[in-house]
Each structure stands twice: as C-alpha cells, then as structure tokens.
Amino acid sequence: MKKIISTAILFALLPLMAQAQQTLAPDHAAPQAYPAELIHAPTPLPDRVVLTWSGDTATTQSVTWRTDTSVTSAFAEIAVANANGRALAPQRFPAETTTFNSDLNQANYHTLTFVDLQPDTLYAYRVGDGVNWSEYYHFRTASDRAAPFSFIYFGDAQNEIKTHWSRVFREAFSTAPRAAFTLHAGDLINEDAFDAEWGEWHDAPAWVNGTIAVIAAAGNHEYYQNETGRENVSDHWRPQFAFPLQDAPQGLEETVYYIDYQGARIIVLDSNKEQQAQVAWLRQVLSDNPNRWTILTFHHPIFSPARDRDNPELRELWKPVFDEFKVDLVLTGHDHTYARTGQMDIPVGTRNFPAGYQQAYDPAIGTVYVVSVSGPKMYEFGKDVFAKRVAEDTQLFQVIEVYDSELKFRAYTATGELYDAFTLEKQAGQPNRLREMLPPETRKTVE
Numbered sequence: 204m205k206k207i208i209s210t211a212i213l214f215a216l217l218p219l220m221a222q223a224q225q226t227l228a229p230d231h232a233a234p235q236a237y238p239a240e241l242i243h244a245p246t247p248l249p250d251r252v253v254l255t256w257s258g259d260t261a262t263t264q265s266v267t268w269r270t271d272t273s274v275t276s277a278f279a280e281i282a283v284a285n286a287n288g289r290a291l292a293p294q295r296f297p298a299e300t301t302t303f304n305s306d307l308n309q310a311n312y313h314t315l316t317f318v319d320l321q322p323d324t325l326y327a328y329r330v331g332d333g334v335n336w337s338e339y340y341h342f343r344t345a346s347d348r349a350a351p352f353s354f355i356y357f358g359d360a361q362n363e364i365k366t367h368w369s370r371v372f373r374e375a376f377s378t379a380p381r382a383a384f385t386l387h388a389g390d391l392i393n394e395d396a397f398d399a400e401w402g403e404w405h406d407a408p409a410w411v412n413g414t415i416a417v418i419a420a421a422g423n424h425e426y427y428q429n430e431t432g433r434e435n436v437s438d439h440w441r442p443q444f445a446f447p448l449q450d451a452p453q454g455l456e457e458t459v460y461y462i463d464y465q466g467a468r469i470i471v472l473d474s475n476k477e478q479q480a481q482v483a484w485l486r487q488v489l490s491d492n493p494n495r496w497t498i499l500t501f502h503h504p505i506f507s508p509a510r511d512r513d514n515p516e517l518r519e520l521w522k523p524v525f526d527e528f529k530v531d532l533v534l535t536g537h538d539h540t541y542a543r544t545g546q547m548d549i550p551v552g553t554r555n556f557p558a559g560y561q562q563a564y565d566p567a568i569g570t571v572y573v574v575s576v577s578g579p580k581m582y583e584f585g586k587d588v589f590a591k592r593v594a595e596d597t598q599l600f601q602v603i604e605v606y607d608s609e610l611k612f613r614a615y616t617a618t619g620e621l622y623d624a625f626t627l628e629k630q631a632g633q634p635n636r637l638r639e640m641l642p643p644e645t646r647k648t649v650e
C-alpha cells in the first residue's frame with residue numbers, strides 16, 4: 204500500500220520535476236564558445252609585447268606592443284638590469300602609435316627602438332601609458348664581436364596555434380632558454396587578416412617574445428591580394444613587428460632584411476613575390492658581409508619534399524647566388540614535412556631529386572637546406588625524397604648553436620626527442636665540412 208502511494212506521488216511530481224529542470228536549464232546548458240572579440244579584446248594594459256631588431260643588435264632593441272585606442276601616448280622605460288628592482292632608475296622614451304583596425308577590433312600598436320645601448324648587457328624595460336604598465340622584462344644586447352650563441356628555428360605554426368603550437372614553442376624554449384632569438388620561416392598564421400590567429404601566435408610565447416627577439420619571414424599565408432590584384436603582406440605585419448629597413452626592393456620593406464648577430468648574418472628573403480628584384484639586393488648583402496656565418500631564411504623551399512610542390516623557377520633564380528657565396532644554411536617551411544639535405548648514397552646513374560640535380564647537397568658548395576614544420580598541419584612526401592633526414596606527421600623545432608668555426612644543428616620533435624643533428628665545420632679556403640650526427644634511425648621509409 205505504502206509503495207503504491209509513493210509511486211502515485213512520484214508520477215504526480217514528474218511534470219513538476221520536468222518544469223523545474225527547464226527552469227534550471229540556463230545553469231546547466233551546454234558551454235558556449237567564448238567570443239573571439241572578447242578573447243582578443245585590447246585593453247589599456249599592454250599585450251602582444253614583442254622584441255625585434257630594426258638596427259644594430261649590440262646597441263639597439265626595438266619593442267612593439269598593443270593596447271586599446273584609449274592609449275594615445277605610450278612609453279617604454281629602460282635601465283641596465285640590477286638585482287634590486289626598486290632601485291632601478293629607468294629612462295623613459297615615447298613610442299610611435301599607429302591605430303589599426305582588425306577584423307575583430309580597433310587597437311593601437313606602439314613601437315620604439317632603444318638606442319645607444321651597451322653591448323652584451325642585460326637590460327630591464329617595461330611598456331605602458333605612464334599609469335598602466337607591463338611588468339619589467341629582461342633582454343640582453345648582443346656582443347659587438349663574434350661570440351657563440353644559439354637560436355631556435357620554427358617551420359610553419361599556421362594552424363590551431365593555441366591548441367597545438369603552444370606546446371612546441373614551450374618545449375623549444377625549455378630546451379634553449381638562453382637562445383638569442385627565435386626564427387620563424389613563414390606561415391606563422393593561416394588567415395592573414397584574422398586577429399584571433401595573430402592573438403594566439405602572440406599568446407603562445409607570451410612573455411618570451413618580450414625577452415627573446417623574433418626574426419620572421421613572410422609566408423604565403425601572411426599574404427593577401429588587394430582590390431587591384433596586388434600581393435600585399437598582411438596588414439598586421441608592419442604594425443606588430445619592427446624589422447630593419449635596408450633599401451629592400453620597393454614593396455618588400457620589412458619582409459626582406461638582414462640582421463647581424465655575433466659573427467652571423469641572418470638574411471630574410473620574401474619568396475612570395477618579386478623574387479627577381481631580390482637578387483641584386485641579395486648579391487649586395489652577401490658580397491659585403493664581414494660575418495663568418497651566413498644563414499638564409501624564406502618560406503618556400505627550393506628543394507621541396509612535398510608531393511608535386513617542386514619550385515624550379517625559384518631554385519634557378521636564387522640558387523646560383525647561394526652557391527656563389529657558399530651560404531652555410533637555408534631554413535625554410537611551407538611543405539609541412541621535415542627534410543634536411545646531406546650527402547646521400549645514390550647509385551651511379553640515378554638521380555634522386557629534383558630534375559637536374561644528382562644531389563640536393565653539394566659538398567663542393569656545402570650549403571645545407573632544411574624544411575621543417577612546427578604546427579599540426581602535415582603533408583606527404585614526394586616519391587623522390589632527396590634528403591638525408593626526413594619526417595612526416597611530426598611537429599618539430601630546431602636549436603642551432605653558432606660557434607667560431609662550428610655550427611651545431613639539432614632538430615627535436617614536439618615531445619623533445621632528438622630527431623636530427625649535424626655539425627658544419629668551417630675549413631680555411633674550403634667549403635664547410637658536414638659532419639652527420641644522426642640519432643638512431645627512426646625515420647619513415649619512403650616508397
């Protein structure tokens with residue numbers, strides 16, 4: 204009897220329970236995506252702080268940051284760093300401010316270059332509007348002479364940057380926390396005009412971009428066609444990075460430049476457009492080069508490991524100049540695989556890749572070419588892979604150490620496993636000697 208009553212009560216209550224559940228629904232609804240406009244909204248507080256060089260690496264340092272448009276006068280303060288923060292007596296300098304309309308918001312970008320710095324010196328600086336400041340960041344100026352250093356090289360980040368690239372950047376930084384700079388070989392993002400992607404690209408390194416300078420080449424995904432059909436670098440590029448202006452061919456300002464760092468010349472080319480116009484500039488920059496090491500970066504590889512992506516026009520145009528000056532190392536991206544050239548054991552009479560070359564690596568020249576990828580998008584190899592070490596379906600980062608007469612290159616997977624290694628040795632009056640230091644063979648076989 205008791206059971207019948209309680210069942211009857213339960214049935215009577217069911218509609219009420221359902222109603223109560225509906226009333227409670229807002230609290231128990233499925234999560235909604237937090238809007239990109241809010242995630243990436245600028246505020247009066249500085250964000251997207253990024254160091255670059257637009258001048259001498261031993262005596263200058265440029266910094267760029269973003270705020271909302273309420274900040275119309277912005278400053279940076281800088282002092283030689285000390286171990287007692289409150290005793291810092293910084294000098295204050297005004298920034299240049301540019302208003303920028305992105306697809307999500309209107310923001311102000313602020314930039315300035317610290318000048319007359321002391322070489323090989325640790326500085327503390329902060330940026331802000333005089334009231335709302337960033338924390339103090341550190342950076343170290345380059346030595347004014349050749350001296351050992353390291354840097355981190357990334358192929359395309361490009362896709363799902365927050366989700367899948369952040370950990371690669373952070374693993375890289377943990378591996379080489381004293382790197383002098385990070386070098387990005389193009390396609391930092393996928394959609395050149397999407398502020399949310401640039402926001403993720405700045406957020407992944409976070410404070411590290413304010414401490415270790417960025418060198419970046421523009422990839423095809425940093426480019427768009429304007430109404431007249433002209434190829435333009437992303438409108439985000441120049442407001443957010445201060446790269447050198449060095450008589451680059453017209454239209455290639457801040458996508459074609461070079462930076463000298465402690466005995467190495469890092470040359471950035473723009474493989475997206477006007478490749479011909481860059482030849483004379485490149486010849487000039489290579490012929491008048493007091494540095495022992497020359498490292499080139501641009502986006503589209505001249506030896507492509509990906510299927511059907513050979514680039515003979517660019518190879519024929521630029522490679523003779525690289526050969527003439529025996530460039531040491533060429534760092535590229537675009538093909539979403541890993542491939543690094545070296546002496547191959549190729550049967551006589553056969554040719555691996557590409558047409559016209561027995562070897563992509565020529566010991567009489569010594570240049571080593573690398574394609575790498577740091578983001579999650581992956582392509583397949585072509586059949587005629589030409590490289591000493593290759594990888595598919597693997598996110599990687601590279602740490603390069605530069606010494607007086609040796610350059611040590613190491614590629615690591617996203618999980619920090621050593622994947623490739625070689626050393627270049629300078630030889631007086633001879634091409635570099637390439638010493639293979641391959642870790643135990645784990646590469647995939649190519650059919």
Ligand SMILES: [Fe+2]
Pocket residue numbers: 359390422423424502536537538
């Ligand atoms: Fe690309």
